[in-house]
Amino acid sequence: MNFDFTEEQELLRKMTRQFVDKEILPNMRMWDEQGRFDPGVLTKLADLGLMGVCIPEVYGGSGMDYNSLAIVCEELERGDTAFRTAVSVHIGLNSLTLLQWGNEGQKQKYLVPQATGEKIGAFGLTEPGAGSDVAAIQTTAANKGDHYVLNGQKTWISLCDTADHFIVFAYTDKSKKHHGISAFIVERSTAGFSSKATKGKLGIRAGNTGELFFEDVKVPTENLLGKEGDGFKIAMSALDNGRFTVAAGACGLIMACLEASVDYCHERKTFGHEIGKHQLVQQMVANMEAGLQMSRLLVYRAGELKNQGKRNTRETSLAKWQACDFANTAADDAVQVHGAYGYSNEYPVERHLRNSKAPVIYEGTREIHTIMQAQYVLGYRKDKPLDHMLPAWPYEPDEQ
Numbered sequence: 413m414n415f416d417f418t419e420e421q422e423l424l425r426k427m428t429r430q431f432v433d434k435e436i437l438p439n440m441r442m443w444d445e446q447g448r449f450d451p452g453v454l455t456k457l458a459d460l461g462l463m464g465v466c467i468p469e470v471y472g473g474s475g476m477d478y479n480s481l482a483i484v485c486e487e488l489e490r491g492d493t494a495f496r497t498a499v500s501v502h503i504g505l506n507s508l509t510l511l512q513w514g515n516e517g518q519k520q521k522y523l524v525p526q527a528t529g530e531k532i533g534a535f536g537l538t539e540p541g542a543g544s545d546v547a548a549i550q551t552t553a554a555n556k557g558d559h560y561v562l563n564g565q566k567t568w569i570s571l572c573d574t575a576d577h578f579i580v581f582a583y584t585d586k587s588k589k590h591h592g593i594s595a596f597i598v599e600r601s602t603a604g605f606s607s608k609a610t611k612g613k614l615g616i617r618a619g620n621t622g623e624l625f626f627e628d629v630k631v632p633t634e635n636l637l638g639k640e641g642d643g644f645k646i647a648m649s650a651l652d653n654g655r656f657t658v659a660a661g662a663c664g665l666i667m668a669c670l671e672a673s674v675d676y677c678h679e680r681k682t683f684g685h686e687i688g689k690h691q692l693v694q695q696m697v698a699n700m701e702a703g704l705q706m707s708r709l710l711v712y713r714a715g716e717l718k719n720q721g722k723r724n725t726r727e728t729s730l731a732k733w734q735a736c737d738f739a740n741t742a743a744d745d746a747v748q749v750h751g752a753y754g755y756s757n758e759y760p761v762e763r764h765l766r767n768s769k770a771p772v773i774y775e776g777t778r779e780i781h782t783i784m785q786a787q788y789v790l791g792y793r794k795d796k797p798l799d800h801m802l803p804a805w806p807y808e809p810d811e812q
């Protein structure tokens with residue numbers, strides 16, 4: 413057990429923090445007010461090698477470990493949830509899934525340009541009638557020999573208008589229930605594909621979220637990920653990686669709440685003292701610190717299991733559930749610490765409160781993770797190694 417970051421990880425944190433301070437925070441209020449996603453931020457992240465931070469160098473990435481991905485997500489969400497969400501989807505849900513399940517041809521064609529940030533990846537699972545209940549999806553993929561024809565609709569898809577490639581889940585055989593779901597790599601440029609951003613969101617307003625439409629979309633057979641019927645397993649393993657990034661990001665949101673609250677505690681005076689001297693205010697700040705430290709331990713433990721190439725569904729789910737709940741509470745308390753000023757966008761904490769809600773819903777709601785943890789403890793749920801595991805770090809191509 414080693415709790416120290418490596419020198420490389422410390423440098424990565426410093427670089428990402430400087431990037432957030434210079435490129436994101438000065439613009440955040442404006443982007444949030446305008447509800448505008450700036451894809452130029454992703455280009456700049458790519459220039460720093462962060463769009464493929466934990467993708468092996470042989471596939472165009474920076475070759476760092478999985479906890480380095482956590483560090484990037486933590487620091488990005490200290491800026492805003494929108495950019496961490498973009499990285500969660502691009503790396504956590506898409507690129508790592510290609511690394512885990514893709515064949516060599518798919519890795520060369522799709523993973524390499526994603527790892528360099530030349531192309532952006534996203535993940536289409538949720539549908540108007542299917543969120544937590546994945547097997548309720550309606551999108552179909554008809555096997556036509558040398559290609560599949562996809563028909564259906566996805567909703568709440570992050571980077572819907574921005575991504576070049578999507579991993580899309582559809583039924584190839586409805587009679588087999590969740591064993592009949594398959595996963596496909598779909599290019600935006602394919603005829604019959606379209607997308608539309610969703611307006612009026614509570615938070616992540618500087619993000620790009622919306623719908624995908626598939627009308628007789630022809631997808632070549634070589635874009636089937638894994639085998640027919642592997643889709644459910646692929647989706648769940650992708651979520652193990654996405655949830656890890658969401659949990660790490662939640663630590664960053666707590667950090668942002670703490671920073672703003674500590675500053676305000678020293679700035680604001682009531683009854684002749686700075687408010688940080690009042691014990692009930694101290695309690696809120698102390699809870700934020702406790703939430704941050706506990707969440708980090710859970711996140712880095714899950715990351716270490718990933719580094720070892722071990723199944724981590726249970727640990728990642730716990731980290732995601734707890735860190736997102738802590739972040740939601742921290743944001744609520746941060747607004748409280750700021751009093752009425754916290755209720756205005758003159759201070760960043762109202763944005764943090766709005767942003768902190770979606771992570772409690774996406775990538776497994778609070779209730780789904782609660783149930784999962786209960787099932788593990790009660791012995792109703794047990795995980796076996798998958799036929800395709802996320803490769804251990806450092807990456808050894810021969811082991812694949």
Ligand SMILES: Cc1cc2nc3c(=O)[nH]c(=O)nc-3n(C[C@H](O)[C@H](O)[C@H](O)COP(=O)(O)OP(=O)(O)OC[C@H]3O[C@@H](n4cnc5c(N)ncnc54)[C@H](O)[C@@H]3O)c2cc1C
Nearest residue numbers: 535536537538542543544568569570770773774775777779
């Ligand atoms: C900002 C944002 C970005 C997103 N990005 C993506 C993306 O990129 N790709 C993607 O595929 N999806 C994405 N999603 C969708 C997200 O993953 C789903 O919203 C989530 O899985 C929950 O599904 P749902 O909204 O349909 O809620 P439902 O599944 O309908 O749940 C509604 C309520 O019922 C509860 N519930 C459901 N089943 C149970 C049960 N068995 N026991 C107890 N309670 C239960 C839930 O916890 C919740 O409180 C995004 C969502 C948001 C808000």
